Amino acid sequence: MTEKKARYQNRIELLQGTLDLLILQTLQWGAQHGYGISVAIRNRSGELLQVDTGSLYPALHRLERQKWIKAEWRMSENKQRAKFYQLTATGKKQLSKERSKWAQLSDAIAGVLQPED
Amino acid sequence: MNFWRRKKREEELDAEVQSHLQMAARERMDRGDRSNDAERAARREFGNVGLVKEFTRDVWVWRWLRDVADDARYGLRMLAKNPGFAIVAILSLALGIGATTAMFSVIYGVMVNPYPYANSDRMVHLVAYDAHGNRRFFINLTGPQLQQLRQAASVESSAAMDEWQLTTTEGDLPENVDVVYLTANSFVHFGVPALLGRGLLPSDAPEGQDPENVAVLGYEFWQRHYGGDPDIIGKNIQLVHKSYLIVGVVRPRFTWGDGEVYLPLKLTADLVRTYFPMIRLKPGVTRAAVNAEFQSLVEQFAKETPTHFPEHFRMAVEGLNDHFVTDIGGTLSLLLGAVALLLLIGCGNVSILLLARGTARQHELAVRSAIGAEGSRLVRQLLTESLMLSFAGALLGIALANSLVKLIVNWLPRSSFPHEATISINLAVLFFSVGLALLTGIVFGISPALQSARPDLAQVMQANTRKTTAGVHSRRTHTILIAGQIALTLLLLAGAGVAMRGFVRMMNVNLGYDPHNVMAVGIPVHDNTYTTWEARRAYFHQLLQKVGAMPEVVSAGISTNATPPNNGWEQRFEISGKPMAEQQMGRFNVVSAEYFTVLHIPLLQGRIWDESEAMHGSKLALINQTLARQYFPNGDALGSELRVPALKAEPPFNLAVAGSDSWFQIIGIVGDARDDGLRNPIKPSIFVPFTIMMPQYTQILVRTTASPLRILRAVREQIHSVDPDQQAARNVRDLDGWITTQPEWEQGHLVASLFAGFAILALALAATGLYSVISFAVSQRTGEFGIRMALGARPNDVLLMVFRSAAMSVTGGVLAGVVLTITLNRVLARWIQGSSLDAMILAGVILLLVATSALSCFIPARRASSLDPTVALRYE
Numbered sequence: 001m002t003e004k005k006a007r008y009q010n011r012i013e014l015l016q017g018t019l020d021l022l023i024l025q026t027l028q029w030g031a032q033h034g035y036g037i038s039v040a041i042r043n044r045s046g047e048l049l050q051v052d053t054g055s056l057y058p059a060l061h062r063l064e065r066q067k068w069i070k071a072e073w074r075m076s077e078n079k080q081r082a083k084f085y086q087l088t089a090t091g092k093k094q095l096s097k098e099r100s101k102w103a104q105l106s107d108a109i110a111g112v113l114q115p116e117d
Numbered sequence: 118m119n120f121w122r123r124k125k126r127e128e129e130l131d132a133e134v135q136s137h138l139q140m141a142a143r144e145r146m147d148r149g150d151r152s153n154d155a156e157r158a159a160r161r162e163f164g165n166v167g168l169v170k171e172f173t174r175d176v177w178v179w180r181w182l183r184d185v186a187d188d189a190r191y192g193l194r195m196l197a198k199n200p201g202f203a204i205v206a207i208l209s210l211a212l213g214i215g216a217t218t219a220m221f222s223v224i225y226g227v228m229v230n231p232y233p234y235a236n237s238d239r240m241v242h243l244v245a246y247d248a249h250g251n252r253r254f255f256i257n258l259t260g261p262q263l264q265q266l267r268q269a270a271s272v273e274s275s276a277a278m279d280e281w282q283l284t285t286t287e288g289d290l291p292e293n294v295d296v297v298y299l300t301a302n303s304f305v306h307f308g309v310p311a312l313l314g315r316g317l318l319p320s321d322a323p324e325g326q327d328p329e330n331v332a333v334l335g336y337e338f339w340q341r342h343y344g345g346d347p348d349i350i351g352k353n354i355q356l357v358h359k360s361y362l363i364v365g366v367v368r369p370r371f372t373w374g375d376g377e378v379y380l381p382l383k384l385t386a387d388l389v390r391t392y393f394p395m396i397r398l399k400p401g402v403t404r405a406a407v408n409a410e411f412q413s414l415v416e417q418f419a420k421e422t423p424t425h426f427p428e429h430f431r432m433a434v435e436g437l438n439d440h441f442v443t444d445i446g447g448t449l450s451l452l453l454g455a456v457a458l459l460l461l462i463g464c465g466n467v468s469i470l471l472l473a474r475g476t477a478r479q480h481e482l483a484v485r486s487a488i489g490a491e492g493s494r495l496v497r498q499l500l501t502e503s504l505m506l507s508f509a510g511a512l513l514g515i516a517l518a519n520s521l522v523k524l525i526v527n528w529l530p531r532s533s534f535p536h537e538a539t540i541s542i543n544l545a546v547l548f549f550s551v552g553l554a555l556l557t558g559i560v561f562g563i564s565p566a567l568q569s570a571r572p573d574l575a576q577v578m579q580a581n582t583r584k585t586t587a588g589v590h591s592r593r594t595h596t597i598l599i600a601g602q603i604a605l606t607l608l609l610l611a612g613a614g615v616a617m618r619g620f621v622r623m624m625n626v627n628l629g630y631d632p633h634n635v636m637a638v639g640i641p642v643h644d645n646t647y648t649t650w651e652a653r654r655a656y657f658h659q660l661l662q663k664v665g666a667m668p669e670v671v672s673a674g675i676s677t678n679a680t681p682p683n684n685g686w687e688q689r690f691e692i693s694g695k696p697m698a699e700q701q702m703g704r705f706n707v708v709s710a711e712y713f714t715v716l717h718i719p720l721l722q723g724r725i726w727d728e729s730e731a732m733h734g735s736k737l738a739l740i741n742q743t744l745a746r747q748y749f750p751n752g753d754a755l756g757s758e759l760r761v762p763a764l765k766a767e768p769p770f771n772l773a774v775a776g777s778d779s780w781f782q783i784i785g786i787v788g789d790a791r792d793d794g795l796r797n798p799i800k801p802s803i804f805v806p807f808t809i810m811m812p813q814y815t816q817i818l819v820r821t822t823a824s825p826l827r828i829l830r831a832v833r834e835q836i837h838s839v840d841p842d843q844q845a846a847r848n849v850r851d852l853d854g855w856i857t858t859q860p861e862w863e864q865g866h867l868v869a870s871l872f873a874g875f876a877i878l879a880l881a882l883a884a885t886g887l888y889s890v891i892s893f894a895v896s897q898r899t900g901e902f903g904i905r906m907a908l909g910a911r912p913n914d915v916l917l918m919v920f921r922s923a924a925m926s927v928t929g930g931v932l933a934g935v936v937l938t939i940t941l942n943r944v945l946a947r948w949i950q951g952s953s954l955d956a957m958i959l960a961g962v963i964l965l966l967v968a969t970s971a972l973s974c975f976i977p978a979r980r981a982s983s984l985d986p987t988v989a990l991r992y993e
Contacts, residue, residue, distance in 0.1 A: 035137040039144075053137070053169045061176045078143055082136040083129070 019051065019059050021102060024087065024095040027069060031086035033076065034060055060085060068094050126177065130170055138163055168489065184494070185501060192502035202474060203506065205885055206467045210510025210557060212878055213463030215517030216456045218542070218550040222522050223529070224449050226540030232437055233370040233537060235308025239273070239398045241434040243411065248429040253687075256432065257391035257425065260384035262418045266394060269414065271407045273399045276303040277392040279382055280374050282641035283356040284844040285342075290833050291844035293641070294338070294356060297376030300384065301328075306397065307373065312336065314350040314365030321381040328381035332361035336369040338377035354378070357643055357842060372536045388422055389767050396434070408433050424765055428689070438535065445533040447947065448864055455612065455875050458605045462879050464557050465602045466886040467510075471503055471562060472594060473893040503562025504555070511554030518542060518550070528870060530863030595890050596926040602883040603930025604937055606876070607966055611938045612945055613869070613876035614958040620869040623862065629790030629799070630681055631717040632852035634671075635818055636825035637680045638664075638832055639846025642813040646840075648769040653811045654732065656840070661709060661817060663835045669821050669828050674711030675807045677815040681716070682791035682856060685802055692748055693758040693780060703744060703801035704792050705761055707810050713787055715818045723755045723785030731806040734774035738781040742789045744801030757783050759803065764810060773810045781805060796861050818852075825851050880969055887973040891923055895981045902981055903989025912982035919978035920971075927970045931963055 026032060026040045037060075038051050063069045068091035076082045087095065141159035146152055163169070174183065196203040234240060243256040258266060258277075267275045279298040284291035304316030311333065322328040332354055334343075343349055353360045361380065384392065398407060412432055419426040482495055519542055526540050640660065647653040657675060665673040678686060685704025691697050710725045712718075726737045738759060745754045758780040766773035781803075793800045807815070819825055819832060826849065833845050856862060895902075902915055938945075938959065 033136070033140070034133060035140045053163050054165075054172050057133070057169055057173045058176050061173050065176065076136075076140065078140070080136060080139055080143070081132070082140065083133045 017098070018102075019055060020063060021095075021098040022049070022051075023056075023059060023063060024068065024091060024098065027085060027087045027091070028095060031072075031074075031084045033082040033084050035082070037085070063091075067091075130173060134163075134166055134170065165489075184497065188498045188501035189505060191498065192505050195502065196505070199474075202470055205889065206470050206506050207510045207513060209463040209466035209882055209885070210507060210554070211513035211517055212882065213456075213460035214511050214514030214550055214553055214557075215521060216875065216878070217453075217460045217553065218514060218518035218546055219521035219525060220449070220453045220456045221549055222518065222542055222546045223525050223540055224453060225543070225546060226538045227449065227529075227534045228438070228442060228446060231535045231538030233309050233368065234373075234437075236397060236400075237437055239400065240437050241396050241398060241407075242437075243394060243396075243415065244433055244435045245427060245430045246433060247427050248431075250431075253427050253430065255393065256415065257393050258418060259388050259391055259422060260386050261388075262421070263384060263392060263394055265418075266396070266411075266414060269410055271398050271402045271410055273397045274302070274306050275394060275396045276300045276306040277382065277384060277394050278303065278374060279392050280376065281644070282844070282846060283378075283643070284842060286355055286358065286842065290830075290837055291842055293844045293847040295375060295377045295847065296356070296380055297374040297378075298380050298382035299373075300382050303395070304333075306395065307371070309368060309371050311365040312368045313347070314363075316365055316367070317379065317381050322383050326383075328383045330359060330361045331364045331381065332356075333365040333367060333379040334363060335372070335377045335379070336367055337372075339366045356380075370537050370539060375536060389770070391422075391425060398434075404434060424763060424767070441534050444860075445530070445864070448868060451945075452868070452871055455609060455872060458609055459875050459879050459882075460553075460557075462602050462605050462882045462886075464560075465598050466882050466889070467503075467506065467557065469595060469598050469886050469890055472598075473889065475499070476897075477893075500559070500562050504558040507554040507558030507562075508551075510557075511550055514554075515542065515547070515550060518546075525867070525871070528863065528867045530860045530867070531858065532860050533864070592894075595894075596929070599883075599887055599890055599923075599926035600930035600933060602886050603927060603966060603970070604934035606879040606883040607931060607934025607962060608937050608941065609872070609876040609879045610962040610965065611934075611958060613872040614962055615945065615955070616865070616869040616872045618955075618958065620865040623795050623865050626791070626795055628682060628856075629718065629788055632681075632856060634823060634825055634851070635715060635820045636829070636849055636851040637676065637816045637818050637855070638829070638836075638849050640815050640817065640836070640843065641846055642815075643842060644813070645769065648772075650734075650772045650774065650808075650811070653772050654734075654808045657807060657811065657815055658732065659839050660836060661711075663839055664817050664819060664832055665711070667828070667831060667835060669831070671820045671822060672711055672715045673820070674713075674715040674818050675709035675815055676712055676818045677707040677807050677810075677812065679706035679708045679712065679804070680816055680818065680852070680855060682859060683794045684792050685800075687800075688761045688763055690759050690761050690803060693760075695748065701748075703803055705764070706792075706802055706804045707807050708804050709807050712804070712818065715820045716790065718790050719788040721786045721788055723783075725785055726806055731808055734808045735806065736774075736776070736779070736781040736809070737784050737806065739785045739787050739804040740783055741787055741792075741799070741802040741804075743799045744803065745786045747801055754783050754786060759783060761803070766810075771810060771812045774808060777809055794861055795856070795859055880965070883966075884969050884973045887923065887927070887970055888976065890926075891919060891974050892977040892980075894922060895919060895977045898981075899984065899989050902984055903986045906984065906986040907990060915982040915984075916978045919981050920974055923970065923974045927967065931966060934966075935959065935963070 022041050023037060026037050026044075029040075032040065034053075034056060038053070038056055041049050041051055060069070064071055064085070068088060069085045070088050071083050071085050073081055074084045076084075138156070138159050141162065142152070142155040145155035145158055150158065160166075177183075230237070232240075243258075245253045245256050247253050263275070263277050266272065277300045281296055281298070283294050283296045285294055286292075299317060301317050301319045301322035304311070304318075310316070314333075316333055317331070320329075321331050334349065334354075339345060339349065346352075349363055349366060352363050354363055355361075356378070361378075367379070382392070411434065415426075415432045419430070485495065486492070522540060522542065640657075642653070642656075647656045661673060661675055664670060676684075678684060685706040687702055688705045690701055690703050690705070692701075710727065710731060713720060713725060721742065723739075725739065726735060730737060740754060740759075745752075748754075749757065760778060760780045762778050764773065764777045766777060787804065789799045790802075791799060792802050817832075819828075821828060829845070829849055836843050836845060850858070857866075902910075902918075905918075906912075906915065
């Protein structure tokens with residue numbers, strides 16, 4: 001089974017918490033469906049982050065269960081029915097928390113990588 | 118997660134995935150791909166739809182919970198497709214688990230804390246053992262002796278009891294009431310609070326005064342006599358014309374002394390009246406220490422009242438349950454062993470069935486493995502199925518156990534287990550059987566599960582589903598399982614055969630008397646009535662005359678203590694002119710002359726005394742053949758003299774003729790009749806006229822033309838006409854009934870019936886197991902048979918081939934079974950009379966097994982041999 005799991009790995013590994021951050025951030029710019037979220041992340045990361053569906057949809061459903069996002073079926077641009085997700089109030093708060101955590105983490109790593117002065 | 122929400126969520130998830138795919142395809146088409154390519158590319162990029170959905174579902178609820186539900190549903194569907202397999206498996210388990218649970222309930226109820234009394238493990242009685250180490254009787258002590266005993270260091274609390282039969286005179290005929298007298302501190306001693314009202318209190322029997330007229334009712338008596346009247350407290354009950362105030366009712370499990378009514382007891386100081394001591398030891402005292410301490414005390418008591426003790430005795434304390442454990446403990450353990458065998462056979466069946474199914478489903482499992490199921494998932498799936506089978510089997514088993522427990526309790530010898538015991542399915546037993554089910558499910562599900570979960574994919578996928586003949590490994594396992602089943606079945610059958618033969622022998626034993634159409638009516642004489650020898654003699658005589666004069670009565674006689682097959686007081690006797698052996702013991706019987714006529718016991722030599730000799734209390738004796746043979750080998754019994762030194766009067770209870778302990782003349786020899794139970798050899802017996810010794814109790818033997826119990830009421834009326842207060846004892850039985858209530862009869866009956874039942878079940882299970890294996894093998898080899906028949910084999914050849922395949926396991930099983938039976942012979946022989954080494958029984962059992970096995974093989978073999986080769990070859 002481990003051999004099959006490898007097929008679904010991204011080119012760059014995304015930790016679960018980081019994926020949550022990306023999703024929440026993407027939804028900051030407006031409600032979006034699952035396909036749209038994956039496209040958005042891919043585009044904005046310059047084709048580097050290709051979130052596979054096996055991680056995306058579980059993450060979406062988990063975030064929905066934690067009440068950080070809420071879902072609604074609507075018509076998309078192409079007149080197709082799709083399940084649109086959007087941030088809730090608690091989701092917004094969670095997003096800012098995640099952003100500051102990420103900033104702290106990246107500062108910390110940058111500090112370690114800094115050449116000795 | 119309920120069903121509708123789950124369904125809705127599934128549909129929604131599916132829609133979401135579909136919409137993702139559509140949008141991805143659409144985007145590609147906008148960029149210029151053709152629709153087919155766009156869809157394919159979108160799908161490829163999405164990945165494995167099933168797995169994505171699976172991962173998403175993981176988020177909804179604990180994965181394992183959902184999987185278990187899925188497994189259970191799937192398992193149910195698979196079992197429903199093969200109902201025959203499921204039914205056989207469930208039944209096999211149910212029989213094994215049911216029987217084991219039932220036996221375990223009985224053992225638990227009887228052995229493990231059957232008493233409701235406080236600290237019942239520290240409650241003891243005093244028992245006397247004679248010089249040979251035989252248990253003689255419970256030691257009874259006088260009032261002053263009891264007071265001394267109470268002061269002993271090891272004693273925490275003590276009480277005393279006596280019992281007698283009184284009457285209620287509320288009906289037209291006096292009715293017997295078994296009364297237990299308890300000292301006023303007894304209810305504190307027992308520590309069981311009353312159900313209604315209160316128990317006896319110290320104020321009910323104050324020092325130096327007569328006890329109050331209060332009574333506490335037994336539960337069963339309260340139900341039976343007063344219909345469970347809840348307002349019974351404060352009413353009165355009349356016992357022998359004395360009115361007692363009812364102050365309480367005890368709980369159902371409080372059956373101390375099997376008393377119907379409990380009255381307060383006052384200990385008197387006189388040396389003739391004895392009481393039964395009940396003692397609770399202090400915690401932490403060892404039996405050895407207590408025995409040592411009491412021994413000197415009791416020896417002193419023996420000097421004070423030598424007639425109450427055997428000569429040269431040893432005393433020991435005995436716990437409440439010790440007697441029962443030795444009595445019935447072994448038998449119950451043996452039955453538990455038998456039942457465990459049955460369970461093993463049942464589990465063997467289930468194992469065979471699961472193994473066979475595992476092999477048949479290898480194709481299915483291989484496919485599932487190929488599309489992504491983990492090995493552990495497959496194991497869990499198979500395990501869930503076998504656990505479902507086990508639990509279904511356990512549920513059915515518990516229902517079976519319920520009925521079986523009732524049956525066993527009915528057959529248990531009444532005297533061999535405490536009446537306080539409640540034998541039923543209880544929580545501990547429930548846990549036991551559920552645990553058993555889990556264990557069998559895991560043990561017998563896991564092996565085929567492990568085997569089937571790692572199939573060699575390539576090989577299995579290429580081979581056809583049905584034509585794979587089962588691998589060598591599984592065939593060997595089948596052989597071992599079948600052989601094991603047959604061996605155990607043989608053991609059970611042999612045990613059953615021995616038990617049944619022993620029981621039948623006992624049923625047909627030569628009694629030496631004729632029990633048919635005779636009943637023994639007990640006459641408990643009231644305290645302080647007929648207190649002189651003359652009065653009591655006249656009373657008994659009058660009773661006998663009245664009953665004997667009844668038209669339906671063929672003959673009647675007095676048998677004070679002589680009702681067979683276990684009768685007489687065990688006493689030491691002396692023969693004049695002969696040196697006395699160390700312990701010359703015999704049974705001393707007190708009867709009227711008609712006794713021998715009523716029981717059809719022949720007079721072999723000499724004569725029986727006549728009525729006037731009896732009324733004068735002449736010291737004449739009859740002896741039985743055994744005594745004559747053992748002590749008068751020269752045939753000079755008639756005219757010799759014997760005496761029983763311990764035969765002394767103890768007025769007002771035991772009234773005896775003057776000089777009852779002096780020499781009696783032997784005037785005749787009667788035929789041997791069973792006097793020490795149905796199995797033991799006949800003991801030497803002495804018969805003297807009933808006027809020699811008259812206790813406060815006697816029995817009248819009544820012979821009628823048919824069904825003596827039908828005229829019981831008329832007999833009681835006759836008794837009533839002599840003394841209006843005199844009741845007959847409660848359980849009047851006919852002598853056939855006396856025999857069936859002998860402990861060895863009941864025990865033999867219990868063991869024989871249960872063993873036979875278990876053996877038959879085991880045979881059925883083993884036959885089913887064999888049938889399943891052969892059936893399965895035949896279906897696997899259908900292709901092979903087709904080829905053989907196409908190449909010229911005849912149907913009979915195919916038949917023989919099938920039989921040959923079974924031959925090895927059956928012969929192996931029979932041989933193993935015979936070896937097992939012979940090895941365990943000693944264990945069997947301890948608790949079943951008779952030896953299992955009897956060639957006839959073994960031969961019969963082997964024949965039965967082989968015949969049954971042949972039949973089990975025959976049916977699938979016939980199926981195989983009647984195959985149309987063309988059909989068989991194409992069989993998939």
